[in-house]
Amino acid sequence: TAATSKGKSVSIPSCFGYPLSIFFIIINEFCERFSYYGMRAVLVLYFKYFLQWDDNLSTAIYHTFVALCYLTPILGALIADSWLGKFKTIVSLSIVYTIGQAIMSVSSINDLTDQNRDGSPDNIPVHIALSMIGLILIALGTGGIKPCVSAFGGDQFEEDQDKQRSRFFSIFYLSINAGSLLSTIITPILRAQECGIHSKQRCYPLAFGVPAALMAISLVVFIVGSRMYKKVKPQGNIMVQVSKCIGFAIKNRFRHRSKEFPKREHWLDWASEKYDKRLIAQTKMVLKVLFLYIPLPMFWALFDQQGSRWTLQATTMDGNFGAIQIQPDQMQTVNPILIIIMVPVVDAVIYPLIKKCKINFTPLRKITVGMFLASLAFVAAALVQVQIDKTLPVFPAAGQSQIKIVNLGTDNVAINFPPPLQQVNVKPKGWVIIFFSLFINNLPDAVNITMGETSFGNLLSLSDSDYKLFPGGRTDKITVIRNSTNFSVTSKSLGFGSAYTIIIDECSGGTCNVSYSEDISPNTVHMAWQIPQYFILTCAEVVFSVTGLEFSYSQAPSNMKAVLQAGWLLTVAVGNIIVLIVAGASKLSEQWAEYVLFAALLLAVCIIFAVMAYFYTYVDPNEVEAQLDEEEKKQAKKDMDMYEKQAEADSQM
Structure with missing residues (x-):
């Protein structure tokens, strides 16, 4: 049985020894994470290509949104622990969340009058305003x-289901990554579809609409399980009480600095003149855990670079996996795939084996090992970067230029450069100093050129196009329209990281002869070399993050569990800020050196955390609170006895 928010007792059905209610919670989390990561996967592209923002503004707004998502947990925890309780807080804010997702979908719909060829809206200020409102509601x-x-x-x-509770946190984390994996695969596919009323555009309404639908499903599933939940009542504005207790203890301690006042066991005991023992003991437990959290943001500073530095590293690598061509941003799916595989393996195999070896693998030791492994992952990334750097082309430095010369004639030509350069001979259809993919029209007539779905526009005779960016490792159909006649030819495979100049030489019989100039050689270091660093970092995540969620819950007093969960999530936000600070302050020109710097910083922090963990004493909040209850009962009985004796003495007088 369990107490509801109204104080009634209800019977909680179980399944395989677990409360049936947790399955509604796990499904809810899966749908919510699908909604969040699906929306986030296409957000930067929405900013850049729909709202027409530049890269810097798109990146800044994106990271501001992510940081806000990890700062608002403090607000949610305060509402849950002080006012509405966890159940009503989840329902209320999920409604806000769903509305925000729906607004994002609506904000990406072109007005009926919008007829821009690139699919961008005419009334951009309205779309921006709706987008910002939607993102704020989603973050909240x-x-x-x-x-x-x-x-x-x-x-x-x-209380006697510690093993099941531990297993729940593993399954819970598994559902997070399952939702993340599916959404990061599906929503980019939805975005790539063409839709529009007057003009074809990338289908952002669908890419945002599906996450909105999943969030609505998440809310419905959670409410359906309402009758089965064990709902703990909120116990007042605990954070205000804790803050006042800490403030009074500090003030009282400095007020009585003279030696005539005896020392107390803990500095918080100086609050005992005004606050009861229970609040002081609970505050001690919370501060002990929050103190341990101080080094943890450094882990997230490394972990969250999967979506930035590691993705950029992948852009300089070869993504040809045979039948599958992997794009750089798709390598991020390696992490959730490995999580889904490794969480059950670690939980069901690795931990039991460690226990059989009689090794006391405590939660804080797991977190320490996770930090160490994350440091090793960045060492592995640095080693890969060193090999990449050996294959990268040398680009012009400051004050230098790069020149490309193409001889479209039939005879040799000689070109003289001013000193210190010398004369250069260029053969027919030859080229010098090469540079991305552009077309040169070597025909006597103007032509219209399209490669895949990318148009290079109309090219006059003996003119060149702008460079265009294409996904690497694939072939595309080149279509040439000359004098209203279509000609087509399949391009050669464009290697990852390479650049080509394609010369249209002759078109007849429905096809064209083309020549290729390899401006920049394709990447030669394969993306598969990133898998070891992803594997090590995923191992780190499994022992660090899953354990952290469980540890935060187990060490928290009954009335402050959500607050400690929020404190844990706050370390993620601080970690992202650390990335900006370290990357900006280091001024390192070599990427491998920056990886080593982050690895060294985390290793140093890992050692500090290990020392802190060594001196940490685990507590059972339930036992502490039960002991306090017993002491309060004894004190109340003692006070009552004294009162009765005093009353008896007064009556005899």
Whole structure:
């Protein structure tokens, strides 16, 4: 049985020894994570290609949004622990979340009057305003429910179900990554579809609409399980009480600095004149855990670079996996794939084996190992970067230029450059100093050229186009329209990271003869070499993040579990800020050196955390609170006895 928010007792059905209610919570989390990561996967492209923002503004707004998503958990935790309780907080903020996702979908729909050829809207200010409102609501919703959902799941277990609760946090984390994996695969495909009323555009309404639908499903599933949940009542504005308790203890301690006042066991004990023992003991437990959190943001500073530095590293690598051509941003799916495989393996095989070896693998030791492994992952990334650097082309430095000369004639030509350059001989159809993919029209007539779905526009005779960017490692159909006649030819495979100049020499019989100039050689270091660093980092995540969620719950007092969950999530936001600070302050010109710097910083922090963990004493909040209850009962009985004796003495007088 369990107490509801109204104080009634209800019977909680179980399945395989687990409360049935947690399955509703896990499905809810899967749908919510699908919604969040699916929307986020296409967000930067929406900013750049739909709202027409430049790269810098798109990146800045994107990271501001992500940071906000990890700062708002504090607000959600305060609402849950102080006012509404976890269940009502999740429902209320999920409604806000769903509305935000729906607004994002609506904001990406072109007006009926919008007829721009590139699919961008005419009335951009309106779309920007709607987008910002949608993102703010999403950040409030996703951040607000983050600390509540996992803690609410932990509430469903009885005190003697520690093993099941531990397994729940692993399954919970698995559902997060399953939602992330599917959404990052599906929503980019939806975005790539063409849709529009007056003009064809990338289908952002669908890419945002599906996550909005999943969020609505998430809300419905969570509400359906309402009768089965064990709902812990909120116990007042605990954060205000804790803050006042800490402030009074500090003030009281400095007020009595003289030696005539005896020292106390803990500095918080100076608050005992005004606050009860229970609040002081609970505050001690929370501060102990929050103190341990201080080094943890450094882990996230490395982990979250999968979506930035590691993706950029992949752009300089070969993604040809035979029948499959992997794009650089698709390498990020390696992490959730490995998570889905490794969480059950670690939980069911690795941890039991460690236990059989009689090794006491405590939660804090797991977190320490996770930090060490993340450091090793960046060492592996640095080694890969060193090999990449050996194959990269040398680009002009400051004050230098790069020149490309193409001789479209039939005779040799000699070109003289001013000193210190010398005369250069160029053969017919030859080229010098090469540079991305452009077309040169070597025909006597103007032509219109399209490669795949990319148009190079009309090219006059003996003129060249702009460079265009294409996904690497694939072939495309080149279509040439000359004098209203279509000619086509299949291009050669464009290697990852390469650049080509394609010369249209002759068109007849429905096809064209083309010549290729390899301006920049394709990448030769294969993307598969990134898999070891992803594997090591995923191992680190499994022992670090899953354990951190469980540790935060197990060490938190009953009335502050969501607050500690929010504190854990806050370390992610701080970690992202660290990336900006370190990358900006290091001024390192070599990427491998920056990887080594981050690895060294995390290793140093790992050692500091190991020392802190060594002196940490695990507590059972339930036992501490039970002991306090017993002491309060004894004190109340003692006070009552004294009162009765005093009353008896007064009556005899």
